[in-house]
Amino acid sequence: MVNGLNLLFQFLDSFAFIVLAAAGLAIIFGIMGVINLAHGEFIMVGAYATTLANVRVGLPLPVAMLAGVAVSMVFGLLVERLIISGAVPNALSRRALGRDVIDPLYDRLADSMVATWGLSLIMIQGVRITFGNSLDQIGTPLGEIAYGGFSYSTYRVLLAGVAVGVLVLAYYVFTRTDYGMRARATIQNESTAKALGVDTERTYMTTFAFGSGLAGLTGALYAPTITMVPSLGGSFLVEAFVAVVVGGPSVVLGTALAGGLLGSINALFSNLVGTFFGRIALLVTAIVMLRFLPEGITGYVERLRERRREGA
Amino acid sequence: MSDRRLGRREFLASGAAVAGTAIAGCTGGSGGSDDTITIGVLEDRSGNFALVGDPKHKATLLAIEEINEAGGIDGREIEVFDPDPQSDNQRYQELTRRAINEEEVDVLWAGYSSATREAIRPIIDREDQLYFYTTQYEGGVCDQNVFAVGPTARQQLGSVLPYLVEEYGTDIYTIAADYNFGQLSADWVKVLANENGANVVGEEFIPLSNSQFGSTINRIQEADPDFVMSMLVGANHTSFYEQKASAGLEVPIGTSTAMAQGYEHRRLDPPAMENIYAGVNYMEEVPTTRNTEDGGFVDRYFEMWPDAPYLNEEAETNYFSVYMYKEAVEQAGTTDQEEVKTALESGISYPAPEAPEGEEISLDPETHHVDHHMWVLRADGEHNVEAVDDRVIPETFLTETVGCDLTAEDEETQYTPQDFFEEAG
Numbered sequence: 001m002v003n004g005l006n007l008l009f010q011f012l013d014s015f016a017f018i019v020l021a022a023a024g025l026a027i028i029f030g031i032m033g034v035i036n037l038a039h040g041e042f043i044m045v046g047a048y049a050t051t052l053a054n055v056r057v058g059l060p061l062p063v064a065m066l067a068g069v070a071v072s073m074v075f076g077l078l079v080e081r082l083i084i085s086g087a088v089p090n091a092l093s094r095r096a097l098g099r100d101v102i103d104p105l106y107d108r109l110a111d112s113m114v115a116t117w118g119l120s121l122i123m124i125q126g127v128r129i130t131f132g133n134s135l136d137q138i139g140t141p142l143g144e145i146a147y148g149g150f151s152y153s154t155y156r157v158l159l160a161g162v163a164v165g166v167l168v169l170a171y172y173v174f175t176r177t178d179y180g181m182r183a184r185a186t187i188q189n190e191s192t193a194k195a196l197g198v199d200t201e202r203t204y205m206t207t208f209a210f211g212s213g214l215a216g217l218t219g220a221l222y223a224p225t226i227t228m229v230p231s232l233g234g235s236f237l238v239e240a241f242v243a244v245v246v247g248g249p250s251v252v253l254g255t256a257l258a259g260g261l262l263g264s265i266n267a268l269f270s271n272l273v274g275t276f277f278g279r280i281a282l283l284v285t286a287i288v289m290l291r292f293l294p295e296g297i298t299g300y301v302e303r304l305r306e307r308r309r310e311g312a
Numbered sequence: 313m314s315d316r317r318l319g320r321r322e323f324l325a326s327g328a329a330v331a332g333t334a335i336a337g338c339t340g341g342s343g344g345s346d347d348t349i350t351i352g353v354l355e356d357r358s359g360n361f362a363l364v365g366d367p368k369h370k371a372t373l374l375a376i377e378e379i380n381e382a383g384g385i386d387g388r389e390i391e392v393f394d395p396d397p398q399s400d401n402q403r404y405q406e407l408t409r410r411a412i413n414e415e416e417v418d419v420l421w422a423g424y425s426s427a428t429r430e431a432i433r434p435i436i437d438r439e440d441q442l443y444f445y446t447t448q449y450e451g452g453v454c455d456q457n458v459f460a461v462g463p464t465a466r467q468q469l470g471s472v473l474p475y476l477v478e479e480y481g482t483d484i485y486t487i488a489a490d491y492n493f494g495q496l497s498a499d500w501v502k503v504l505a506n507e508n509g510a511n512v513v514g515e516e517f518i519p520l521s522n523s524q525f526g527s528t529i530n531r532i533q534e535a536d537p538d539f540v541m542s543m544l545v546g547a548n549h550t551s552f553y554e555q556k557a558s559a560g561l562e563v564p565i566g567t568s569t570a571m572a573q574g575y576e577h578r579r580l581d582p583p584a585m586e587n588i589y590a591g592v593n594y595m596e597e598v599p600t601t602r603n604t605e606d607g608g609f610v611d612r613y614f615e616m617w618p619d620a621p622y623l624n625e626e627a628e629t630n631y632f633s634v635y636m637y638k639e640a641v642e643q644a645g646t647t648d649q650e651e652v653k654t655a656l657e658s659g660i661s662y663p664a665p666e667a668p669e670g671e672e673i674s675l676d677p678e679t680h681h682v683d684h685h686m687w688v689l690r691a692d693g694e695h696n697v698e699a700v701d702d703r704v705i706p707e708t709f710l711t712e713t714v715g716c717d718l719t720a721e722d723e724e725t726q727y728t729p730q731d732f733f734e735e736a737g
Contacts, residue, residue, distance in 0.1 A: 006530045013526045125358060132621065133363040134547075134574075139581030140558030150533045153558040156526065225558065226523055227550040227579070229363065235523040235548050270527035275518050276490060278527065 007271050009145075009152040012160035014270075015263030019163040020222070021236040022243035022255050023170065024215030029244055030251040031187050031207050033107035034084060038120035039240055040233020042212050046072040046219025048127065051135050051228050061141060061224070068220035069213050076212020080205050083115060087201070106204060120233070127230040135228035159221060163259065166214065171252045173210070183207050238279075242286040248296020257297045261285070349385055349647055351376065351634075352393045352417035354407050359399025360546065361424040364573045364624060368446065369394065370617045371627035372421055375634035377616065385638045386645070393417055399424070401431040408432045412439045418647040419444065419637055421630060425545075426450060426493045430726075433458065437724045442649040444637070446629040448568060448592070450496035451681075451709050452727040454716035459656060459680045461633045462626060463593045465493075465500040465543075467705045468568035471686035472591025473501065473541065475701050476566045477510045481538030485563075486515035487528060487552075488543035494518075497543040497568065499729045499736035506735045513537050523548040525555045532561060542567040542588075550576055557584040566591060572625035577695040585691040589700070593684040594628040594666040597697040601669045609665035632664035636675055656680070657719050671704075678717040681707035 025039045036042070050068030053059045059067060081088045086102025093101040105112040142154040174180035185193040186203045194200050218236065226232055243262060247254025265285050270278030293300045353372045356365030376390050384390060393415045397404045404423060411417045412435070419442045423429045429445050436443045436457050444459045451464030473484075486501050488494035498515055505512050514535040516528055532540060542565050544552055553576055564587045571577050572592040577585045596603075596610060603609045609631070613623050639662065640655035641647055661674035667685040674683050688701040710716040714727045729736040 003530075003534070006527075010526050010530070013524070017524060128358060128362065133366060134579055134621075136578070137554065137580050139584065140554055142558075144558065144560035146560060149536065150530060151560040152526065152530075153555065153560075155558060156555075225551065225555060227547045227554075229547040231360065231547065232523075235521065238521070267527070271530070274516055274531070275522055275525075275528055276516075279519060279522065 003150065005147050006150060006152075007267060009157055010267035010271055011264055013152075013156050014266040015259045016156070016159035016163040017236075018239045018243050018262050018266075019167065019255055019259035020159065020218040021240040022247070022258065023166050024211045024213075024218065025240045026244050026247065026251045026255045027170070027214065028208060028211035030249060030254070031183060031211075032204060033109060034105055034112040034208075035109050035116070036211075037113055037117040038079075038123060039116075039215055040235075040237045041120045041123040042072055042076065042215035042233070043219040043222075043236050044123070044127065044230065044233040045075050046216030047223040047226070047228065047232060048131070048135065048219070049216070050220040050223040051138055052131075054138050054223075055136050061138065065217075065220035065223075068223070069216045072216020072219065073209045073213035075216075077205065077209045079119065079212070080208040083119065084112070084208060085201065085204060087205075104204075124230045124233075131230070133229065137228050138224040140224045153225075156225065162221060166217070167252055167256050170214075170255075174252065179203070179206065239282070242282060245286060246289045246296055248293075248298035248300070249302070250298035254296055254298040261297070348389050348391045349419075349641070350391045350393060350415060350417045351637075352411035352415065352420040352422065354395070354397045354404060354411070354420070354422035355630075356399040356424055357396045361399040363547065364626065365399070365424045367620065367622065367624045367627035368421075368424070368630045370620055371613060371623070371631040372634060374613055374616050375631045378612070379634070379638055385641050388647075397422075397428075401428050404428050404432050405435060408435050408441075412441050418442070418649065419652070421446060421633070423447070424626070427491065429453075429458075430492075433724075440649065442653055444630075444633045446633055447626050448573075448629075450493050450500070450728075451707075452496075452714070452729075453725075454679060454710055454714065454718065454727060455724045456653070456680075456718050456722045457724070459633070459675070461636070461675065461680075461682045462629045463684045463686065463705075464681065464707060464709065465497045465568060466504070466709050467593070467684055467686055467707060468591045469497065469500050469504055469541070469566075470591075470705055471701070471703070472566040472568070472589050472688050473504045473510075474508050475591075475688050476539045476564060476589060477505075477508045480564055482510040483513045483535075483537040483539075484510055485532050485535050485537035485540045486512055486543070487532070487540060488515070488517055489545035489549060490517035490519050491545075494543050494545060496728055499733070501541050501543075502735045503729055503733045506733075518544065518549060518552075520546050521548060523551045525552045526559075528552070529556050529559045529561050532556075532563065537563060539564040539566055541565075543569055545569055547574075550574060550580075553584045553588070554580055557586075562587070564589065568592065571595065571689070571691065571697070575622035575624060577691045577697060578622060580695075582695045583693040585695055586693045588691050590689045590691075591686060592625050592689065593686055594625045594664075595687070595689055595697065596623040597689060597699075598666055598687055599699055600665060600667065602663060602667070603665040628665055632662050632666075632673070635662050636660050668702075673704075676707060676711065677719050679707055679710040680718055681710060683707060 028036045046068040049071035050064045053064035053067040085104045090100040140155050144151040182198045182203050186200045243258040247258035265281050266278045269281035355369035421444045426449050446462050448462045453460045486498045488498045566589045571590045572595045640652050644651040644655040657677040661672040664673045667673050683706040686705045687699050689697050690700050691697050713732050
């Protein structure tokens with residue numbers, strides 16, 4: 001018994017969840033070569049800041065969400081300066097010891113994993129100590145769409161639109177702005193970019209803050225739909241990493257295609273068999289993709305293109 | 313090179329010295345001495361179960377402080393060994409061994425989830441350690457060392473399910489967490505549905521890591537039941553209630569897990585928990601005199617812990633079981649664990665906060681379970697909680713169906729409903 005509208009709404013819901021969960025991670029990983037295991041906790045920062053701004057400060061929800069994004073951007077900036085690039089500790093140590101103490105974690109995959117994992121543990125426990133085991137939660141706005149015995153939350157369907165908006169924004173920023181050009185130049189060849197006058201350190205910093213801001217946006221958007229506990233970021237991690245792996249090297253296109261593919265597989269299996277099999281299908285897809293398309297969808301497309309160019 | 317070797321040797325020597333003092337500290341400590349009683353309390357204050365485990369820890373300390381202020385147990389002061397197991401079963405195993413072998417605790421309270429209990433039960437049984445497990449659980453543990461004093465699934469679901477059949481109708485849809493507690497609870501729903509002339513029209517098991525419920529909600533709408541039985545567990549699953557409210561799913565829900573443990577009616581924005589019926593032995597809102605009067609259980613708890621968010625179901629179980637232990641030790645005249653177990657098997661009862669004035673709840677000698685005073689509590693559109701039904705529900709699975717008798721035979725088994733009921737298979 002497949003109900004077409006159910007399937008459509010579930011697809012939009014899954015698509016939004018996967019794209020929004022993965023967006024910030026894809027940028028930080030794809031552009032800077034940092035595997036950010038604290039990605040879930042960046043989402044948590046956005047969700048907590050939104051909830052606190054709405055429930056405790058009393059800001060209206062949209063303003064509170066913007067506050068959530070702003071807080072997570074600032075937070076990302078601090079993490080970048082203190083831990084990822086080590087710029088602040090290095091400046092201090094240069095003054096005290098006359099040398100740097102930290103090598104930046106850019107393009108050091110394994111090292112960045114360990115560092116950000118540690119960061120995530122500190123953040124979860126730090127939030128637990130500061131704010132307790134849970135926060136009062138915001139209710140989901142906008143009511144429901146009802147259709148013949150069924151209904152779906154309007155807000156969650158709208159999130160699919162927001163997810164597309166985020167993809168368009170990221171595409172615009174990285175292809176149509178000066179900053180985007182500098183960022184892509186820095187990824188392709190850092191020393192050449194530097195020689196041509198690009199301030200690569202600043203580009204890294206901005207990009208990390210942008211990625212954190214997107215993670216914060218995800219937290220802000222999902223804050224009215226999930227339980228506010230310090231470990232809430234964990235529920236985004238599986239989808240985020242699977243989407244980045246499946247998507248491949250092209251950040252925006254990869255995330256969009258991965259969201260579409262995984263979202264439809266997840267929606268189909270959840271709808272036909274059940275939530276549990278929806279998740280199994282998601283992970284099986286990831287395994288199959290890793291086996292046959294180790295560079296992800298966009299990596300495969302890129303290879304096809306190259307082959308055609310060689311053939312021509 | 314030789315420098316380095318020397319360094320290593322020094323390191324070993326200093327390590328040995330540290331270990332030596334640690335051991336000395338233990339034997340010199342209170343361990344098994346006569347003038348104090350050592351209680352081990354392993355309850356989660358961080359990690360996945362912190363939200364529900366923290367009140368258990370706090371209520372245990374409340375009972376201990378009250379007893380100490382009133383002169384201790386038989387004049388002996390209680391000391392506490394209470395490290396934080398961090399919701400980690402491996403850490404539970406280490407700490408349980410440490411509590412028994414190094415701290416030599418006289419009695420142990422430990423663990424939130426059934427998975428934790430089953431992780432440490434082999435250690436408990438090897439050492440014959442007197443152990444109180446206080447969480448509501450799926451039921452069926454017949455173990456000479458274990459006093460499982462929380463209500464069982466049969467007691468909890470047996471209070472709320474018949475009430476909802478009476479109120480709303482006979483078609484039930486079950487959603488439950490996908491591990492032993494949820495699976496066995498769902499079996500109990502089938503058994504109880506059968507006993508009450510109802511039928512289960514659908515069921516779904518949700519992985520603990522899942523926090524998105526769009527398809528589950530659609531599935532419930534498709535089955536169109538008279539009410540839903542929810543045995544969802546943990547922070548991720550709590551998101552179900554907000555999501556079903558925002559999707560406009562208005563079916564009544566009976567539950568053994570929501571509200572009483574994680575106080576969702578306080579944390580979520582109304583009306584997410586409207587028309588949810590909890591079948592439990594205790595919630596902060598239970599309207600007994602002992603619970604709500606000035607200087608009652610609620611007052612005393614928040615006086616000791618003014619910043620605590622809620623006084624939950626398991627906190628009360630921890631609280632009254634410490635008093636049951638006190639009574640047993642005073643009756644036995646010793647903390648010798650075998651003699652205390654025998655005393656606990658003599659028909660101990662206690663005026664717990666869950667029981668109305670003039671009534672006590674009793675510990676069943678044969679099964680080490682408690683005949684609880686059970687309540688059905690409903691949340692309204694503003695999340696106010698009111699009691700709609702209450703009665704004493706004895707533990708019947710082990711006594712009547714299984715025939716567990718720990719006074720006659722030493723057992724260390726967990727029985728499941730599949731072994732005894734066809735419909736549970």
